[in-house]
Amino acid sequence: SYVLTQPPSVSVAPGQTARITCGGNNIGSKSVHWYQQKPGQAPVLVVSDDYDRPSGIPERFSGSNSGITATLTISRVEAGDEADYYCQVWDNSSDRSVFGGGTKLTVL
Amino acid sequence: QLQLQESGSGLVKPSQTLSLTCAVSGGSISSGGYSWSWIRQPPGKGLEWIGYIFHNGRTNFNPSLQSRVSISIDTSKNHFSLNLISVTAADTAVYYCARRNYGDSHFDLWGRGTLVTVSS
Secondary structure, three states, rough: OOOOEOOOOOOOOOOEEEEEEOOOOOOHOOEEEEEEOOOOOEEEEEEEOOOOOOOOOOOOEEEEEOOOOOOOOEEEOOOHOEEEEEEEEEEOOEEEEEOOOOOEHHHH | OOOOEEEEEOOOOOOOOOOEEEEEEEEOOOOOEEEEEEEEEEEOOEEEEEEEEEEOOOEEOOOOOOOOEEEEOOOOOEEEEEEEEOOOHHOOOEEEEEEEEEOOOOOEEEOOOEEEEEEE
Protein backbone atom coordinates (compact mmCIF):
# COMPACT_ATOMS: atom_id res chain seq x y z
CA SER A 1 0.00 0.00 0.00
CA TYR A 2 1.06 3.58 -0.59
CA VAL A 3 3.07 5.24 2.18
CA LEU A 4 3.51 8.94 2.97
CA THR A 5 6.44 10.02 5.16
CA GLN A 6 6.54 13.25 7.17
CA PRO A 7 9.09 14.52 9.68
CA PRO A 8 7.70 14.22 13.22
CA SER A 9 8.49 17.81 14.08
CA VAL A 10 9.49 21.17 12.63
CA SER A 11 10.43 24.23 14.66
CA VAL A 12 10.53 27.81 13.45
CA ALA A 13 10.76 31.28 14.95
CA PRO A 14 7.90 33.73 14.49
CA GLY A 15 8.12 35.62 11.23
CA GLN A 16 10.25 32.96 9.58
CA THR A 17 9.26 30.38 6.97
CA ALA A 18 8.28 26.83 7.86
CA ARG A 19 8.55 24.03 5.36
CA ILE A 20 6.91 20.67 6.04
CA THR A 21 7.65 17.83 3.67
CA CYS A 22 5.67 14.78 2.64
CA GLY A 23 7.51 12.02 0.85
CA GLY A 24 6.07 9.25 -1.28
CA ASN A 25 6.87 7.14 -4.31
CA ASN A 26 6.30 9.36 -7.37
CA ILE A 27 4.12 11.63 -5.24
CA GLY A 28 4.50 14.30 -7.92
CA SER A 29 1.99 12.36 -10.00
CA LYS A 30 -0.66 12.58 -7.28
CA SER A 31 -2.75 15.39 -5.84
CA VAL A 32 -1.55 16.19 -2.33
CA HIS A 33 -3.69 17.81 0.31
CA TRP A 34 -2.67 19.34 3.63
CA TYR A 35 -4.67 19.61 6.85
CA GLN A 36 -4.00 21.64 9.97
CA GLN A 37 -5.14 20.20 13.28
CA LYS A 38 -5.08 22.07 16.57
CA PRO A 39 -5.54 20.27 19.91
CA GLY A 40 -9.05 19.02 20.48
CA GLN A 41 -10.23 20.06 17.03
CA ALA A 42 -11.01 18.34 13.77
CA PRO A 43 -8.55 18.74 10.90
CA VAL A 44 -8.97 21.74 8.63
CA LEU A 45 -7.98 21.70 4.97
CA VAL A 46 -5.35 24.38 4.30
CA VAL A 47 -4.06 23.33 0.87
CA SER A 48 -5.74 21.10 -1.71
CA ASP A 49 -4.54 19.65 -4.99
CA ASP A 50 -0.89 20.48 -4.32
CA TYR A 51 -1.19 24.29 -4.10
CA ASP A 52 -4.84 25.48 -4.00
CA ARG A 53 -6.01 27.37 -0.94
CA PRO A 54 -9.58 26.93 0.25
CA SER A 55 -11.58 30.03 0.96
CA GLY A 56 -10.50 31.69 4.20
CA ILE A 57 -7.00 30.22 4.32
CA PRO A 58 -4.30 32.93 4.44
CA GLU A 59 -2.00 33.42 1.48
CA ARG A 60 0.87 32.60 3.83
CA PHE A 61 0.01 28.94 3.26
CA SER A 62 1.25 27.48 -0.01
CA GLY A 63 2.14 24.11 -1.43
CA SER A 64 4.27 22.45 -4.05
CA ASN A 65 4.69 18.92 -5.32
CA SER A 66 7.29 17.33 -7.54
CA GLY A 67 9.13 14.07 -7.86
CA ILE A 68 9.12 12.25 -4.55
CA THR A 69 8.37 15.19 -2.24
CA ALA A 70 5.45 17.51 -1.62
CA THR A 71 5.98 20.56 0.56
CA LEU A 72 3.70 22.76 2.63
CA THR A 73 5.22 26.20 3.10
CA ILE A 74 4.02 28.61 5.75
CA SER A 75 5.44 32.10 5.35
CA ARG A 76 5.70 34.70 8.11
CA VAL A 77 4.83 32.10 10.72
CA GLU A 78 2.61 33.22 13.58
CA ALA A 79 2.07 31.70 17.02
CA GLY A 80 -1.41 30.66 15.89
CA ASP A 81 0.08 28.40 13.22
CA GLU A 82 1.37 26.03 15.89
CA ALA A 83 -0.44 22.77 15.17
CA ASP A 84 -0.12 19.30 13.68
CA TYR A 85 -0.06 19.13 9.91
CA TYR A 86 -1.01 16.09 7.84
CA CYS A 87 -0.58 15.38 4.16
CA GLN A 88 -3.09 13.16 2.37
CA VAL A 89 -3.47 11.59 -1.06
CA TRP A 90 -6.01 9.37 -2.74
CA ASP A 91 -4.33 6.24 -4.04
CA ASN A 92 -6.23 5.70 -7.27
CA SER A 93 -4.82 2.22 -7.82
CA SER A 94 -6.56 0.96 -4.68
CA ASP A 95 -9.24 3.66 -4.46
CA ARG A 96 -8.24 4.37 -0.87
CA SER A 97 -7.09 7.39 1.10
CA VAL A 98 -3.69 7.61 2.75
CA PHE A 99 -2.49 10.05 5.40
CA GLY A 100 1.04 10.92 6.33
CA GLY A 101 2.08 10.41 9.93
CA GLY A 102 1.79 14.09 10.75
CA THR A 103 4.25 16.86 11.63
CA LYS A 104 4.08 18.93 14.78
CA LEU A 105 4.92 22.55 14.01
CA THR A 106 6.37 24.38 16.99
CA VAL A 107 6.66 28.17 16.91
CA LEU A 108 9.61 29.08 19.09
CA GLN B 1 -24.81 24.72 5.31
CA LEU B 2 -24.17 21.00 5.42
CA GLN B 3 -22.88 19.63 8.70
CA LEU B 4 -21.77 16.22 9.99
CA GLN B 5 -22.28 14.99 13.55
CA GLU B 6 -20.95 11.75 14.99
CA SER B 7 -22.78 9.89 17.74
CA GLY B 8 -22.61 6.55 19.45
CA SER B 9 -21.29 4.74 22.47
CA GLY B 10 -18.28 6.37 24.05
CA LEU B 11 -17.26 3.22 25.94
CA VAL B 12 -17.03 -0.27 24.46
CA LYS B 13 -15.80 -3.44 26.13
CA PRO B 14 -13.01 -5.47 24.58
CA SER B 15 -14.17 -8.07 22.04
CA GLN B 16 -17.47 -6.23 21.55
CA THR B 17 -18.66 -4.14 18.61
CA LEU B 18 -18.08 -0.43 18.18
CA SER B 19 -21.03 1.30 16.50
CA LEU B 20 -21.16 4.93 15.42
CA THR B 21 -23.49 7.02 13.31
CA CYS B 22 -22.79 10.18 11.33
CA ALA B 23 -25.84 12.39 10.86
CA VAL B 24 -25.86 14.65 7.83
CA SER B 25 -27.81 17.90 8.24
CA GLY B 26 -28.39 20.79 5.89
CA GLY B 27 -28.34 18.58 2.81
CA SER B 28 -29.17 15.14 1.48
CA ILE B 29 -26.82 12.22 1.80
CA SER B 30 -28.45 10.82 -1.32
CA SER B 31 -27.20 13.54 -3.61
CA GLY B 32 -24.78 11.95 -5.98
CA GLY B 33 -21.16 12.82 -6.33
CA TYR B 34 -20.00 12.34 -2.77
CA SER B 35 -18.44 9.56 -0.76
CA TRP B 36 -18.77 9.43 3.01
CA SER B 37 -15.78 8.30 5.06
CA TRP B 38 -14.80 7.34 8.57
CA ILE B 39 -11.37 8.41 9.84
CA ARG B 40 -9.93 7.78 13.29
CA GLN B 41 -7.15 9.15 15.48
CA PRO B 42 -5.80 7.28 18.52
CA PRO B 43 -4.81 9.56 21.40
CA GLY B 44 -1.58 11.35 20.60
CA LYS B 45 -1.26 9.68 17.19
CA GLY B 46 -2.01 10.42 13.55
CA LEU B 47 -5.01 10.11 11.29
CA GLU B 48 -6.06 6.74 9.88
CA TRP B 49 -8.62 6.40 7.09
CA ILE B 50 -11.06 3.57 7.83
CA GLY B 51 -13.25 3.42 4.75
CA TYR B 52 -15.97 5.03 2.67
CA ILE B 53 -19.47 4.47 1.35
CA PHE B 54 -21.36 5.95 -1.58
CA HIS B 55 -25.09 6.68 -1.57
CA ASN B 56 -25.60 3.51 -3.63
CA GLY B 57 -23.92 1.41 -0.95
CA ARG B 58 -20.58 0.87 -2.63
CA THR B 59 -17.79 0.64 -0.05
CA ASN B 60 -14.03 0.36 0.26
CA PHE B 61 -11.92 -0.11 3.36
CA ASN B 62 -8.43 0.25 4.76
CA PRO B 63 -6.80 -3.17 4.33
CA SER B 64 -5.62 -3.12 7.95
CA LEU B 65 -9.24 -3.02 9.16
CA GLN B 66 -11.09 -4.67 6.31
CA SER B 67 -11.78 -7.94 8.12
CA ARG B 68 -13.47 -6.19 11.06
CA VAL B 69 -15.22 -3.14 9.61
CA SER B 70 -18.49 -2.43 7.85
CA ILE B 71 -20.09 0.84 6.79
CA SER B 72 -23.76 1.24 5.93
CA ILE B 73 -25.94 4.09 4.76
CA ASP B 74 -29.57 4.92 5.54
CA THR B 75 -30.80 7.52 3.08
CA SER B 76 -34.22 7.71 4.76
CA LYS B 77 -32.55 8.86 7.99
CA ASN B 78 -29.84 10.85 6.20
CA HIS B 79 -27.02 9.17 8.03
CA PHE B 80 -24.29 6.58 7.60
CA SER B 81 -22.85 4.21 10.16
CA LEU B 82 -19.67 2.42 11.19
CA ASN B 83 -19.44 -0.99 12.80
CA LEU B 84 -16.13 -2.35 14.02
CA ILE B 85 -16.18 -5.82 15.52
CA SER B 86 -13.89 -7.54 18.02
CA VAL B 87 -12.43 -4.31 19.36
CA THR B 88 -9.32 -4.05 21.52
CA ALA B 89 -7.67 -1.18 23.36
CA ALA B 90 -5.87 -0.33 20.12
CA ASP B 91 -9.22 0.79 18.70
CA THR B 92 -9.50 3.55 21.28
CA ALA B 93 -9.57 6.75 19.24
CA VAL B 94 -11.43 9.85 18.21
CA TYR B 95 -13.60 8.82 15.27
CA TYR B 96 -14.42 11.39 12.59
CA CYS B 97 -16.84 11.24 9.70
CA ALA B 98 -15.95 13.21 6.59
CA ARG B 99 -17.15 13.94 3.06
CA ARG B 100 -15.26 13.74 -0.19
CA ASN B 101 -16.49 15.16 -3.47
CA TYR B 102 -16.08 12.37 -5.99
CA GLY B 103 -14.43 14.77 -8.42
CA ASP B 104 -11.80 15.61 -5.83
CA SER B 105 -9.51 13.54 -3.66
CA HIS B 106 -9.56 15.53 -0.44
CA PHE B 107 -12.01 15.68 2.46
CA ASP B 108 -13.81 19.00 2.36
CA LEU B 109 -16.11 18.58 5.34
CA TRP B 110 -15.50 16.92 8.71
CA GLY B 111 -17.52 16.19 11.78
CA ARG B 112 -16.21 17.32 15.17
CA GLY B 113 -15.26 13.79 16.13
CA THR B 114 -16.28 11.51 18.97
CA LEU B 115 -14.02 9.70 21.42
CA VAL B 116 -14.52 5.98 21.77
CA THR B 117 -12.69 4.20 24.56
CA VAL B 118 -12.29 0.43 24.60
CA SER B 119 -12.02 -0.74 28.18
CA SER B 120 -13.54 -3.29 30.51
